[in-house]
Amino acid sequence: MNDERLRLKNLKHISIVFFIQTVGILATIIYDGVTKGIDAATSSPVWFVFIISMIVLSLLNLSISIDTYEVFMKKPKPYHLILLLATVIELLFGLAGKFLPGGGNSGGW
Numbered sequence: 001m002n003d004e005r006l007r008l009k010n011l012k013h014i015s016i017v018f019f020i021q022t023v024g025i026l027a028t029i030i031y032d033g034v035t036k037g038i039d040a041a042t043s044s045p046v047w048f049v050f051i052i053s054m055i056v057l058s059l060l061n062l063s064i065s066i067d068t069y070e071v072f073m074k075k076p077k078p079y080h081l082i083l084l085l086a087t088v089i090e091l092l093f094g095l096a097g098k099f100l101p102g103g104g105n106s107g108g109w
Helices: 004-036 038-042 045-071 079-099
Strands: none
Touching: 004 038, 004 045
16 A cells, blocks of 8 residues: 555654653653753763654754755845945944943053
8 A cells, every 4th residue: 555644644753752752862861851950961972862863863864854945945135235234233232332331441441
């Protein structure tokens, strides 16, 4: 049987199992962190499994979001407008740091 509905249902089951597994791993890490300290929790092999699975999940989701984003991508604004806006923001922060209370240069510059 090659029914598309069965494949979709199987993928949903796999994602539910992955979610439950991730919650279990996270609960184990939190328990180790509370009882043995944060150093013991982060040096555990379960921590590395959790980190690797989150990295893989992020990379897989990134490829999906990039494919979706390319369809709705807007035309970029001209570079000089972005540069002008960054310069204005930089000047505002610089002036605020200079003239607001606690600012200024008391160090001799």
